[in-house]
Amino acid sequence: MKYGELHEIEITYCDRKGRGCGLVNDRPAGVPFTVPGELVEASFVGRRKGVKKFHLEKVLRPSPERIAPTCPHAGICGGCAWQHIEYEFQLELKRRLVNEALERGGLPERIETVLPSPQTLGYRNRMDFCIGPEGQVGLKEPGRWNSYVDLSACPLLSPAAADILGEFKDWMRTNDITPWNVFRHDGYVRYLVVREGKNTGRRMITVVTADAPLPGRDDLIRRLKPFAASIYHGINPTVTDLSYAQRLELLSGEELLLERVGGRDYLIPPNSFFQTDTVMAERLLETVRGHVAASGAETLLDLYCGVGFFAVGLADLVRQAHGVELDAEAIAAARRNAELNGLENLTFTDAKAESLVWDTERPDLVIVDPPRSGLHPKVIETLLERRPRTIVYVSCNYDSFVREWLRFGTEYRLADLRALDLFPNSPHVELVAKLTAKTD
Ligand SMILES: C[S@@+](CC[C@H](N)C(=O)[O-])C[C@H]1O[C@@H](n2cnc3c(N)ncnc32)[C@H](O)[C@@H]1O
Structure with missing residues (x-):
């Protein structure tokens, strides 16, 4: 099959990655951002682990469960595989996935x-925005480690995400900050990690870079301080594409993020896990x-x-x-x-x-x-x-x-x-x- 070849695909189920799937030439074919029950036109983009991968070109027969997503980046951004699917049906798809695994x-x-x-947007208390080689600040396309979506907002996090992303991009521009290049393993700024205490109104922001001093440090603090109780500079000196910081310097504010769940208080360090x-x-x-x-x-x-x-x-x-x-x-x-x-x-x-x-x-x-x-x-x-x-x-x-x-x-x-x-x-x-x- 040639790259870019167009096919009509009847979507019959969702796989564990959230892709709508059907058959092409009797082989499984996955098309992100589709819904079971739909007929779509899609172009061939590759093959992985026995599944042909397609890009959605046109929905020929939409599912009644398809909805208009809130986020302008939905349909491209890998952060939300299912924002185009009505929530009740998302739950049904999850029920099927679990039961199929049990079977x-x-x-x-x-x-x-x-x-x-109770909330399908604004529920996340953490987002790790990655920096692309052209200075994109956002997330990746679904299933693609090297394809970045530049985001202006992220409704999964909170409305403040738009301002934080804007200030961060302005800081990069004003201070001539080079983005990390995942292909060449050079450049400087790698991740922007935003964590929120949803029940405490606190926020912790960590800027993860390669191993070098932070340029425009005061400018960064001035821009992010209105949004964050803690600001960290984190260093990932390795070539591994992770937001995990091997070394951390507290630039401003509190050492730990405070969150409250079920009447208990939890302090959370910048690198540590907390339910999202x-x-x-x-x-x-x-x-x-x-x-x-x-x-x-x-x-x-x-x-x-x-x-x-x-x-x-x-x-x-x-x-x-x-x-x-x-x-x-x-x-x-x-x-x-x-x-x-x-x-x-x-x-x-x-x-x-x-x-x-x-x-x-x-x-x-x-x-x-x-x-x-x-x-x-x-x-x-x-x-x-x-x-x-x-x-x-x-x-x-x-x-x-x-x-x-x-x-x-x-x-x-x-x-x-x-x-x-x-x-x-x-x-x-x-x-x-x-x-x-x-x-x-
Ligand atoms: C899904 S999180 C659960 C954390 C905690 N139960 C909670 O609800 O916040 C999994 C945790 O396992 C930790 N972890 C990973 N591998 C581990 C290992 N081999 N032994 C102990 N902890 C590990 C991670 O650092 C992470 O904190």
Whole structure:
């Protein structure tokens, strides 16, 4: 098939990346920004992992679920794969994706619904804007690491995003700042990370650059200060295309970002993870609280605990809780968060979950909330060997969860499975599974 070749495609399903898919010459074909039920005209742009990739040219027969997106960049920007899809139908597509994964893994369970988010825009408390070689400041096109969309606003974050992006671009122009070039691995400014405390009105902005002093430093601070309680300069000296800063200098304001969820205060360091949808993080915490309360657990182990989101939010339900996390800054913040919330029954260890040496006592309940790659095999092994009565598995990747269930299923029953929409306008979905040991 030639590059640019036009095809009419009947879109019949969405894949896990959120692309509408159909068949071309009996082979799967993915077309971003389409909706199941549509007939579209699309041009061939390449092939990856057995899927032909197409670019949407024209919607020939629109789905009744297609809506006009709010954002002027929707349909190009990879930040929102589904802003053109009516929200109820997004939930239905997520339900299907989860159930298809459960079926593939041989699990008999199915989810009936996905708990909706009360807001589909403005819900994100973090956005990592990347800088393109031509000075674009924004996000990437879907599935393309080297194609940048210059954004004037980002309705997923907050209305202030437009002003922040504008000031940042003006700072780059005024001070002749060279953008990072991802092809040549040279240039200077790499990422603009904006984080918001949705319930505290605080904002933290980190400008991530290559390893060199910051030009126009006072100008940057003057421009961003009206929007941010904290401004950081972060350095990523590697060629890896990440917003993670190996070194950080606080340019102005507070060291940590303060957020409040479910009546608890959380301090968050610039590089550390926090749930990106504050409103739905509270629903997530409530869901897990329900499981912990019903289990009657007295001792709790929170693996992959970040800044102590679950341990702090559950401390009143148990006698003792311990959190484990590899990010040392997050653990330092978790200890401060315990103190900030007046909690004396929490301890934390900075370590990899897989290298944790468990003492002889087994915790009554273990929460695992791993990154998208899932649990390390050694963590699964230890859990199966120690057999806590209850495991609450919080997963942002249903494929990892289903894959790992093959191991857990020998010793555990899937007592409860729920899906929550922590990521409106994207195909992602959060699962909370309650696993109970078979012999108990
Ligand atoms: C999905 S986040 C969950 C964090 C926390 N439970 C929360 O809700 O805020 C996953 C966390 O796992 C941490 N992490 C990644 N690999 C790890 C490992 N091997 N051992 C321990 N923690 C790890 C990350 O730094 C991140 O904080």
